[in-house]
Amino acid sequence: MMKKLITGATGQFGTLALSHLSTRIPAGEIVVSVRNPDKAADIRANGIEVRQGDFDDQTLMEQAFAGIDVALIVSAEADNETRIRQHRTAITAAKNAGVKHVIYTSVIDPRADSAFTYSAIHADTEAFIKQSGLTYTILRNSFYADLLLGGVPHALETGQYAAPAGNAGITYIPRNDLAEIAAIILANPAEHANKTYDLTGTKAITHAKIAAIIASATGKDIAFADLPGDVYEGILRSLGLPEHAVIAVAGLYLAAKNGDYATVSTDAASILGRQPQSVDDFLKHALNKG
Numbered sequence: 001m002m003k004k005l006i007t008g009a010t011g012q013f014g015t016l017a018l019s020h021l022s023t024r025i026p027a028g029e030i031v032v033s034v035r036n037p038d039k040a041a042d043i044r045a046n047g048i049e050v051r052q053g054d055f056d057d058q059t060l061m062e063q064a065f066a067g068i069d070v071a072l073i074v075s076a077e078a079d080n081e082t083r084i085r086q087h088r089t090a091i092t093a094a095k096n097a098g099v100k101h102v103i104y105t106s107v108i109d110p111r112a113d114s115a116f117t118y119s120a121i122h123a124d125t126e127a128f129i130k131q132s133g134l135t136y137t138i139l140r141n142s143f144y145a146d147l148l149l150g151g152v153p154h155a156l157e158t159g160q161y162a163a164p165a166g167n168a169g170i171t172y173i174p175r176n177d178l179a180e181i182a183a184i185i186l187a188n189p190a191e192h193a194n195k196t197y198d199l200t201g202t203k204a205i206t207h208a209k210i211a212a213i214i215a216s217a218t219g220k221d222i223a224f225a226d227l228p229g230d231v232y233e234g235i236l237r238s239l240g241l242p243e244h245a246v247i248a249v250a251g252l253y254l255a256a257k258n259g260d261y262a263t264v265s266t267d268a269a270s271i272l273g274r275q276p277q278s279v280d281d282f283l284k285h286a287l288n289k290g
């Protein structure tokens with residue numbers, strides 16, 4: 001019996017990936033690694049083994065990976081230097097523990113010199129995985145459609161859906177579809193050995209269009225407001241985001257305006273066996289829930 005492990009199984013992506021995997025393979029074949037096992041009581045109650053793991057602790061990660069054949073390594077959340085080190089630690093631990101195949105959540109168009117500064121982390125981790133000799137599957141996830149909901153309360157208050165996005169098209173895709181893709185690959189890893197997938201939504205969508213969808217879904221008069229980058233950075237700082245996140249999130253829009261996130265790929269549909277949910281559909285469902 002092959003053992004499959006998911007890191008970050010108490011995070012949003014990991015929770016969804018685990019739920020999709022649980023419908024595909026028996027609980028006894030699944031192990032999760034979480035930083036705080038107290039938060040994973042529900043997972044344990046479903047018959048899934050819970051281990052403690054933290055990318056800051058290589059010995060602990062080697063214990064978490066013991067006896068595992070295939071691991072989904074969900075990228076962490078920190079500044080570039082920390083996260084590059086953490087991801088290298090996780091990959092080294094997987095290799096030392098005898099894991100055969102790692103699946104990694106990268107980003108679309110990973111580049112060391114991208115204006116989206118977190119992109120450099122994924123470029124480093126991908127290169128590190130490829131030189132490790134491990135079998136790999138790289139999931140180059142485009143941006144979560146879920147992120148678009150963050151601007152909705154402000155839009156409902158002011159009538160302005162604000163972002164420094166200009167006329168950029170971005171291939172947003174729901175987190176849930178990306179998590180299902182990760183689960184499909186975990187369930188049948190051999191088919192995806194040494195593959196790199198570009199996982200985008202069905203279209204590159206502009207913020208003017210996103211504002212129009214939100215207006216239609218809520219019945220409110222909402223229009224896109226293009227913000228200057230420095231104003232947007234100031235807003236993020238005032239919300240308490242750490243400086244590395246301010247620069248990365250603002251940089252995402254700069255990269256998007258360069259056209260970096262406008263290319264649609266069919267990889268997601270090929271793996272899912274259907275089209276991913278459109279941003280239109282995703283936002284309409286999310287906004288009409290409550």
Ligand SMILES: NC(=O)c1ccc[n+]([C@@H]2O[C@H](COP(=O)([O-])OP(=O)(O)OC[C@H]3O[C@@H](n4cnc5c(N)ncnc54)[C@H](OP(=O)(O)O)[C@@H]3O)[C@@H](O)[C@H]2O)c1
Pocket residue numbers: 007008009010011012013014034035036053054055056074075076077086105141142143144147175
């Ligand atoms: N494509 C996109 O649009 C997008 C957007 C935001 C983030 N991301 C990336 O995708 C990842 C998953 O997204 P998400 O929505 O699930 O984010 P999330 O809910 O914030 O989850 C972050 C996950 O990272 C794990 N983590 C953080 N530090 C760690 C460490 N030192 N060792 C081990 N695990 C660690 C957390 O583990 P615990 O469960 O133990 O807390 C958590 O599961 C993010 O961490 C980020 O790298 C992508």
